[in-house]
Amino acid sequence: MKPASVEYHKATSIADAVDVLSSTEDEDAKVLAGGQSLVPMLSMRLARPSVLVDINGLTDLDYIRRDGDWLSIGALTRSRAVEKSAAVRDAAPLLSEAMGFVGHATIRNRGTIGGSVAHADPAAEAPAVLCALDAELVITGPAGARTVGANDFFHGFLTTAVGPDEMLTEIRVPVLPAGTGCAVEELARRHGDFAMVAVFAAVTVGDDGRCTDARLALAGTNPTPVRAREAEAVLVGSGLTAETIAQAAQAAAGVTNSANDIHAPAEYRRDMASVLTRRALRRAASDANVVV
Amino acid sequence: MASKVTVTVTVNGRTLSAECEPRRTLADFLRQTLGFTGVHLGCEHGVCGACTIVFNGATARSCCMLAVQADGAEITTVHGLADGETLHPMQEAFWDNHGLQCGFCTPGMLLRACELVEEFPDPTEEQIREGISGNICRCTGYQFIVDAIRDGAQRMRQTS
Amino acid sequence: MAEQRTASGPIGARIRRTEDPRLLAGQARYLDDIRLPGMLEGAVLRSPYPHARILRIDVSRARELPGVFDVITGAEVRELAAPQPVIWQQIPDQRMPESYALPTDRVRYVGEAVVAVxxxxxxxxxDALELIDIEYEPLPVAATLDEALAEDAPRLYDQWPDNKMGQHTFTRGNVDEAFTQADVVLRETLYYGRQMGLPLETRGCIASWDTYTNQLDLWLSTQGAHVNRDLMGEALRKPVHEIRVRVPDVGGGFGNKLDFYIEEVLASLMSRRTGRPVKIIEDRVESFVANAHSREQRMEVELAATSDGVITGIRGTVWAVLGGRLSGAACGPPWLSAAVMAGPYKVPNVDVSVVGVFTNRSPIGSYRGWGQPEATLVYERLVELLARKLGLDRNEVRRKNFPAPEEFPFPSTVFTYDSGRYAECLDLCLSGVEKNGWKERQAAARAEGRSVGIGYGFHVECTAFGPSRVLNAVGVQHSGFGQSVVRIDSTGRVTVYTGEVPMGQGIQTALAQVCAQSLGVPIEDVTVIAGDTDSCPYMGYGTGGSRAAALGGGAIIRAAEKLKKQIRDIGAHLLETAPEDLVIENGRVAVSGAPARSVSMAEIGNAAYRSVGKLPAGQTPTLEEREVMDPEDLAWAYGCTAVLVEVDRETGAVKVLDHLIAHDCGTVINPMIVEGQIHGGVAQSIGGALLEELVYGEDGQIQTTTFMDYLVPTATDMPPMQALHMETPAVHIPGGIKGVGEAGTIAVPAAIANAVDDALDDLDVTVTAIPITPPRLLAKIRAAQEQQS
Structure with a gap:
């Protein structure tokens, strides 16, 4: 388990990184951020880039900022920093909670939120929670920056909207409105493992006690993170009752589309999507001060 | 073959410089090139935690980094914990509580334990277990490690 | 703690280990830390196919790669080496495929080594491995037990009519009559999944072959220095005096480093061919295919009993899912499963067979527990199912079938258990459960609607493995005795040389405690040297089978007795008194009742080596004794495990909330080390019960080759653990020492299965497969719920 030969380029700026990414012949340059997934893949020789573009020197991509109704997070921000950030907890508590499920502390020390999102493992927490939050992802390439909604960003297993000559540079998360309750429910074989199934729920409750907005995203159940739109529709406009939550949970199971693997058959994941959705919604409702 | 690069790192307070290929992992560089064999390789894919070091102030897995990335970095390995022949309080606590058997996970476990105690000076059992859940030990069943870290935290509080 | 006695000397003392400071400081020297001048590093190309013919191997491009010194193929191995030795031949007429370190014509499992560099x-x-070109012709695959047993199964070995490796039956009494006359008969098919020891340090070797002296220096991360030297001699057709094996610090063994493997042979041959030392260390991914797998068995069993819960018979078959070739342990662990299927119970009628079956999977070999966790799953499940069926208290059924203390030595089906107080051990466990308030916790949880259960597992454990004649009698082609040398030097300090191999279990400290107590010297004055065939005495087998304390320690006790006679003789001469009047305590030889009249051990040592004129007439200089420990029979430890678990009925997830074991390993040398051994064993078996499984796809491809797929327990998966000690001396071992290395491992899966059933008692669920994964258990729960509604 030793990496194959590879060239190394330490990027001095975003423009410099993009320049190298767009100049390799086979479009096989790889951005090296925290390296928590990429370096093991190099060691197993499952990834064979000709050049690594190390962006760890781009400290201008390491920030968490609140701009009015938006929270902006630089792609190089370490997962640990996102997890511990008061600004994140204030603006998007669902994101704080989700980051606590990402690997283990030492992995979060080094791993970056941008790296996790760009790697696009369908069982990872960061991609799914950003879908739940309707985040926007800023991609920078030779033609400059463009923004893609999180729900359009993930194209398939380990594939995203980021082109071979582009890199993810910023994550923008709309601040959750007041009256929103959040919860993450994850079923993993062990604490810190990738999810068998994880559900990220945010429900906003109006003054009349009705649900005005609901976001439900699932990880581990599909080739990409997925929103359970039908389940959300069940809730919006209704009260958060045991019945509506059960209906939503059942609807959530309908979006799953996974293959059998060593940890679980597909139908198990489908069933768990329902169980965890119910649990997540109950906790989220309680977080929004609704007694179910 | 990619041309070699020169990497300069400060390990346990001593600045060292050596050449290597860009593909060489930081773990191999520390172990083989610089001789810090207390950095252990248990999986080389970022799961077991045996290769844990302190990298610029935070624990990191040296198997998940390339040596070239460490140029200019400050690193602490397990060798940097003891003060000469005097063991660090956390090392003493591991010894007294039988917090190790084969010793292979121990360097990573110790460094992670010290970082954990920085965050939680008086950690609960749950904080300890969660805090070391990224470090696999195949010998102890963790109970005496948990005891050792609680004891080590107390010793560290007393000495600081 | 039960029977906790105040240790009057080093034996029984809870002292911290002498091994630890260097391990803590990062100063240990594991195999990969050793770098010899000019050393090369090896890598092994492994088969991507579960079953295929090798049509062509082209290594020319690899040989040309700058930096490559050697590439070796099966054809070249065949010229230089003999077939790999298989010492476990306990199944009469077992089929013995001749296999070399590398194959020439055919591969039989994914990961089988084909070429080394x-x-x-x-x-x-x-890099060189990627340049090797091999043409394979894939063959039909027997990926599972059933596929391998099918009438039209693809055969792994053309010379035999089927894939059976061998079969053996253990019988006692008249089992047919027992079943005919039984009030109740239970039938179960239990499956134990494929698992492995997986030490955190992977297995490796360094071979340095001096072609001028013919001396082969080996550094192995192994559990058996001498046995590996012998087997290496066999494999290389080399006299063993030309081979030295040294064992550096070993980062865990668990049986995975006990068997004899092929990479060590390949490194030796490549060293011979290149004139350079060669290191081969398996990486983690390789470790999942190149190391012996274990456990995988299907056990079809029946139990006969009376209506009041007396077991009258057991019969069944252990189907052992072997791999594509034989490891050095061959079908050993499943054989032991069948041999101890009656467990701690008096079963007058037995008919249990073991059938070994070749499949296109990695070979089966040693892993802590060695067939006993599988057997325990059977007898401890059956005893609880019997109680459930009869409406009796499960522990009363256990108690009813135990041999009484006065019935020892107790002849079980194959082995004779030397000593035991089983009912007391059960009581101790039950009192611990009561004291810890588990029943109240269970009741409180159930009141909240949570599913919490308590399960028990009583096990017997074969320890002090093993008496050579017993080993030979059951077909092991190797001895099993222990041996230690105890030397007092010219300064009166003591050095113990043992054949046992340390692997992290704390054997240096434990043996130092035994020696210090036996000789009457401070433990600080004792050094234990191990892991070198040139300086340490020969030992049969390797350090496995919970043996090091008993056989290594037993030899020390006897050697110390002999040394003490010499010390007394010398002391008596120096003090002008009679030897019988002397006591040896704390490093001084003193006249009994007159401690002022004494000499130090340093003075004794000085007389024995330097001031030889001070020795009594006829006393030979030096102070050293060598003792072989080849006991008449094994020592049988035992224990009763209890676990408290919680089942999530909606997900099938199981969490172990608490653990307790009452156990008896004879004399406890160091309670802290004993508890550490138990804790580690419990962790491996909680992993085994809930998380760990080597999974093969239908195509015969292994799907678990990383720590992301094969799940070993982390700190958050483990409950608190408690061990209650009993001490019933071993009969055949000096000092009464039994073994404890496997004690924590054996009964936990059975206890967890029993606890899960208990947590779901309203559903009448019966767990039959290990590991109990969430999808498997949820399917059981759903099926039971459907049946009820």
């Missing part, structure tokens, strides 16, 4: 470093060696 030695290069300037591992990076280049792996």
């Amino acid at each position: 030695a290069a300037v470093d591992r990076y280049v060696a792996e």
